[in-house]
Every structure is written in C-alpha cells, then in structure tokens.
Amino acid sequence: MNVGIIGGGVAGLTAAYQLSRAGHKVAVFEKRPELGGQAGTFRVDSARLEVFYHHLFTNDTDVISLIDELGLSRNMVWLESKMGFFHGGRVYDFVTATDLLKFTPIGIIDRIRLGLVAMNLRRFKDWQKLEGITAEEWIKRHAGERNYEVVWGPLLRGKFGESAGEVGMVWFWGKIHLRFASRGQGGREKLGYMLGSFGQITDALAQRIAAAGGTLHTSTPVKRVLAEGGKVVGLEVEGKGKMAFDAVLATVPSPAFLNLAPALPEEYAAKLKQARYQAAVCLVLVMNKSLSRIYWLNISDPSIPFVAAIEHTNYINRSNYGGKHILYLSNYLSPSHRLYNATREQLLAEYLPHLKKINSQFDPSWVEQSHLFRDDAGQPIITTNYSARIPEHRTPLRGLYLANTTQIYPQDRGVNYSVRLGQTVAGLISDDAGKG
Ligand SMILES: Cc1cc2nc3c(=O)[nH]c(=O)nc-3n(C[C@H](O)[C@H](O)[C@H](O)COP(=O)(O)OP(=O)(O)OC[C@H]3O[C@@H](n4cnc5c(N)ncnc54)[C@H](O)[C@@H]3O)c2cc1C
Known part of the structure; x- marks a missing residue:
C-alpha cells in the first residue's frame, strides 16, 4: 500500500x-x-542541541525500546535530576522529601500535607474518577489554598497561563503519578538524555x-x-x-x-x-558562566516573565558544548499574550534583567549567543x-x-x-x- x-x-x-x-x-x-x-535540533557551534529542552523518564518504555532497536542505547545517559523552585527571591532544591521539608515558603503543616497528597496521587490508579474535577479545585480541596498558591498553582499557570483554572485533575494526576513512578529508592529521580541529541x-x-x-x-x-x-x-x-x-x-x-x-x-x-493549545516559546542562551546549580528551575514568582529556567549544562556536561553553558528560558503562552509574537531581541530585553533575581552576579555579557524557537501547538490544554x-x-x-x-x-x-x-x-x- x-x-x-x-x-x-x-x-x-x-x-x-x-x-x-x-x-x-x-x-x-x-x-x-x-x-x-x-x-527537532539546531547547532550550537559544532554540537547538536534540541530546540526545546528534552529528557526522558525511566518509565518512557516505548521510546527506550525504540532507541534500543535503532542501536542507539550506547548514547543514552541516565543522570540524577537537579530540580529547584524559585520563590521569594531564593532557589530551593525540590527533589526529595527532605527538600520538601526544608521548603519554608509554606508552613510545616502544609509541607507535610503536600508530601502526603503527592504520595497518595502516586499510589492512586483510578484516574477516571478524577475526570469531572479541575486540578485547581482538587488541589485546593486536598492540599490546601497555600500549597496551590505557592507550589502547584504556579506550575499549572506556567504551562497553561490563563487557562490554568480549566485544566482537568487527570492531567495533573498523570504528571505526579507517572513522574513519581519513574523514581528509584530514596525518591531520587534519574532522567535520560541522548549524548549528541x-x-x-x-x-x-x-x-x-x-x-x-x-x-x-x-x-x-x-x-x-x-x-x-x-x-x-x-x-x-x-x-x-x-x-x-x-x-x-x-x-x-x-x-x-x-x-x-x-x-x-x-x-x-x-x-x-x-x-486548544498553549504555544511553546523558548529562548536559548549560550553563556560563558552558569546561572545556578539547578538543572530545572521552576519559577514561582509572578514578577518574572518566564516560567522555567532550564540549565541543560547542569545536567549534561558542558564539555559537550565547547565548555559553554546552555540555558533555556521557557514559556507557554496563549496567542493573545503580548510576548507571543515578541522578537528575540525583545525577549532578551524583557527577560535578562530578571536573571539577576536568580543570581545577583548575572551580567548580560555572560550571554554569547541567543536563539528563539516557538511551536504554536506546544501543549494541548487538557x-x-x-x-x-x-x-x-x-x-x-x-x-x-x-x-x-x-x-x-x-x-x-x-x-x-x-x-x-x-x-x-x-x-x-x-x-x-x-x-x-
Ligand atoms: C517546550 C517543549 C519541551 C518538551 N520537552 C519534552 C521532554 O523533555 N521530554 C519529552 O519526552 N517530550 C518533550 N516534549 C514533547 C515532545 O517533543 C513532543 O511530544 C513530540 O516531539 C511530538 O511529536 P509529534 O510527531 O507528535 O508532533 P510534532 O513534533 O509537532 O510533529 C508534527 C510535524 O508536522 C509538521 N507539519 C505541520 N503542518 C504540516 C503540513 N501542512 N505539511 C507538512 N508538515 C506539516 C510540523 O512541522 C511538525 O514537524 C516537549 C515539547 C515542547 C514543546
């Protein structure tokens, strides 16, 4: 045929x-x-890099089998993730239960509640029962207003912008359930990357x-x-x-x-x-200095105009990129958002001053190259x-x-x-x- x-x-x-x-x-x-x-990928000098940051989870078994079948497994590396949260002018580690206990922007009772709710979602399998409720409603009811306001609300707003309130709980369940399911003993998570892209x-x-x-x-x-x-x-x-x-x-x-x-x-x-979709808008900075020690930094600060700062070279050694540091500044936007059609120069002018909030030493001279990528259908709104x-x-x-x-x-x-x-x-x- x-x-x-x-x-x-x-x-x-x-x-x-x-x-x-x-x-x-x-x-x-x-x-x-x-x-x-x-x-897709592009070139940073002689190295090949994804236009949008990419990693795999250990339970991404279909693509892992395909990679094996294609004879590419030798290029896969599985490395511990360094996830963080930026809130109230500070970077917090955000991977293990101990990190959660040290996350002071929310009170101790709420921290324990957040951990217990996440653990329950990890065990919960009957996702069909969650179909009729929004993530916002469910989270506020089960994890409390404060946890929604500081932790999970900003994550939802980061991905879905003004549509965050409409997102179904099943989407959120999927994120937590599958993400935790890919963790090993001790709550540490390994993420997979293919060296060479x-x-x-x-x-x-x-x-x-x-x-x-x-x-x-x-x-x-x-x-x-x-x-x-x-x-x-x-x-x-x-x-x-x-x-x-x-x-x-x-x-x-x-x-x-x-x-x-x-x-x-x-x-x-x-x-x-x-x-309906949110568009993905990603500004990639090639820098001569590192912004932070975190790979994936979620931004929980409404004054910052991007939702995550993903420092690829805090995950994959920068020797693969001629010693440069690679930072993705990520946004998911609706077509009506003013940054949706911004040029690379406009986004640089808009974003760079905020990097000082994450690292007070940051200077625009650290940025040697920048690249802008968009995809109108970056994230379906579920x-x-x-x-x-x-x-x-x-x-x-x-x-x-x-x-x-x-x-x-x-x-x-x-x-x-x-x-x-x-x-x-x-x-x-x-x-x-x-x-x-
Ligand atoms: C910012 C971002 C970060 C991501 N990070 C990760 C990650 O860390 N891990 C992960 O597993 N996944 C990640 N993903 C998701 C992953 O990349 C996608 O799920 C996957 O690549 C989608 O593949 P697809 O073939 O379904 O769709 P697409 O990649 O969208 O392919 C559709 C293709 O159709 C082409 N096309 C459209 N119209 C026409 C036409 N008229 N004629 C011919 N061609 C046309 C488009 O150009 C496109 O190439 C990320 C996605 C984004 C946006």
Whole structure:
C-alpha cells in the first residue's frame, strides 16, 4: 500500500518506520527544513542541541525500546535530576522529601500535607474518577489554598497561563503519578538524555525509512488531503501537485488538520474544533558562566516573565558544548499574550534583567549567543472530561488517519507517547490494509 504521511516529527517518522517494516511504501512530507518537529535540533557551534529542552523518564518504555532497536542505547545517559523552585527571591532544591521539608515558603503543616497528597496521587490508579474535577479545585480541596498558591498553582499557570483554572485533575494526576513512578529508592529521580541529541532518533528512523524504499521530503508542506466518494485518494503537496495515496496519516495539530482535510462529518470535526493549545516559546542562551546549580528551575514568582529556567549544562556536561553553558528560558503562552509574537531581541530585553533575581552576579555579557524557537501547538490544554473529546485515530473518511498530541491521555504529551501514537496508528493502517 502507498501511504502518505503529513509531518516528519516523532509520530510521523515512527509510523513511517513501522509501515515500511510491514512492507508498505511511505512518503513523509515535512513543512520545515528539518525533520524532528518539537523534538527537532539546531547547532550550537559544532554540537547538536534540541530546540526545546528534552529528557526522558525511566518509565518512557516505548521510546527506550525504540532507541534500543535503532542501536542507539550506547548514547543514552541516565543522570540524577537537579530540580529547584524559585520563590521569594531564593532557589530551593525540590527533589526529595527532605527538600520538601526544608521548603519554608509554606508552613510545616502544609509541607507535610503536600508530601502526603503527592504520595497518595502516586499510589492512586483510578484516574477516571478524577475526570469531572479541575486540578485547581482538587488541589485546593486536598492540599490546601497555600500549597496551590505557592507550589502547584504556579506550575499549572506556567504551562497553561490563563487557562490554568480549566485544566482537568487527570492531567495533573498523570504528571505526579507517572513522574513519581519513574523514581528509584530514596525518591531520587534519574532522567535520560541522548549524548549528541535526540535528533539521532530522527536520523536513524529516516535512514531506515529510506533504506526500505520510502521517501522523505523536507520543506514540503501538504496543502490538502484529497478524497473521492468518502475515501482518501491522495494529497496535494506544495511544489509537487497532486499525488495518489491509498491511505494518509496526518500527525499535525488538530486546527491544521481541519484546514487540510476535506469536509469531515460534524461530530468528528467538532472534536477537532474543541482542541486548544498553549504555544511553546523558548529562548536559548549560550553563556560563558552558569546561572545556578539547578538543572530545572521552576519559577514561582509572578514578577518574572518566564516560567522555567532550564540549565541543560547542569545536567549534561558542558564539555559537550565547547565548555559553554546552555540555558533555556521557557514559556507557554496563549496567542493573545503580548510576548507571543515578541522578537528575540525583545525577549532578551524583557527577560535578562530578571536573571539577576536568580543570581545577583548575572551580567548580560555572560550571554554569547541567543536563539528563539516557538511551536504554536506546544501543549494541548487538557480540560475536565477530556476523554469524551478525543478524536479517533481512524477518521470517518476511509483511509484517513490522525495521530497528534491531543490524543495522548491520561499521560502528558512527550516523545514516548508520540512513539506510541505512531506505532498504534501504523498498526491500524496495516490492519485496515489487510481487510482490503
Ligand atoms: C517546550 C517543549 C519541551 C518538551 N520537552 C519534552 C521532554 O523533555 N521530554 C519529552 O519526552 N517530550 C518533550 N516534549 C514533547 C515532545 O517533543 C513532543 O511530544 C513530540 O516531539 C511530538 O511529536 P509529534 O510527531 O507528535 O508532533 P510534532 O513534533 O509537532 O510533529 C508534527 C510535524 O508536522 C509538521 N507539519 C505541520 N503542518 C504540516 C503540513 N501542512 N505539511 C507538512 N508538515 C506539516 C510540523 O512541522 C511538525 O514537524 C516537549 C515539547 C515542547 C514543546
């Protein structure tokens, strides 16, 4: 069967690889100049680095198996995380139970309560029971107002901005439950990184797809999905015109899919229309000095205009980057936010003065290079009763399939789950091909 795949991110490439292995002929179309999507990379001098910070958890088993299968396990390192919290002008360690007990911005009773609630969420498995309640409501009720205000509220607001109050408890449960499940004895967490960047997964998938006779087309946006008599017949591709395919898999965000696909029945289209995202906006600084000793610093300070300062080189040795320090300043914003369309220069002017709050020695001369990356569909907004709003992978149009991050639930989106999406949908396409 000839399968056209829209999007050369992790989901699209994994599906293309699986389909090639099953004997199908695939063509992948990616609108950007590089493959990789949200897990794409760029160069910092001679080193390769993710455009958005990336690490894996020990329970990301689908991607770990794929990495093994691709012969890349030797490049994986698993290192203890250094997580912190910035609040009231101070950096606090925030990994173990002892760190929590030392977190003085909240009173001792609230600290104990926060620890107990987190432990209960870790053990709790019946997430369907949480579908009808927002995270804000649940946290305030079970962990208290103060814990919401200082710790978990800022984390939610950091990811979802003005929509934080709408986020379903299941999303929050997924974060805590899966995160804690990846911890070893003693509460220490190990995070996985691929030395040389996760871009090697994309490269290896692309090589195997090409070796099996598949084609990969970068800088090649798909303009339209073509259908006749309720069945997909092909794609209209920029620079290539109309191309015939027996099946089409779209891995693009739901609003983009709606624009590409022919009229879909209202019930299915309604689910696509309900999808909402926060855009990811990431300023990467290449510096000659280190900002702090923390890898992942959550910012719980509304006066600071970014939500996390992620110092990659406090996790992966800076010798991999010519001795430079790499700092990601991360934000998730709605398109109506004033920083959403800011230029790199505007963001530098806006952000840099605040780095002094984290390290009083900081000086702008530490910054040698800066790079700005955005993705409009960085984080799907997962509201209450979300399961009822997830579109099926098989669309009502025969031969047309969808695999995107809005279909990941109850876990939060991540490379592991995009690998799983790609594998699942490749399986459906192969099954349907078998049925003729
Ligand atoms: C800031 C940030 C940090 C993250 N950190 C982590 C992390 O630490 N660990 C982790 O596991 N995951 C992380 N993720 C999530 C992870 O990167 C994503 O879940 C995963 O890469 C998504 O892959 P995908 O293929 O599903 O989607 P995408 O990567 O979005 O791929 C879709 C592709 O479709 C292309 N496309 C769109 N329209 C068209 C068109 N018309 N024609 C052709 N191509 C088109 C896009 O350019 C894109 O390449 C992070 C994401 C972000 C935004």
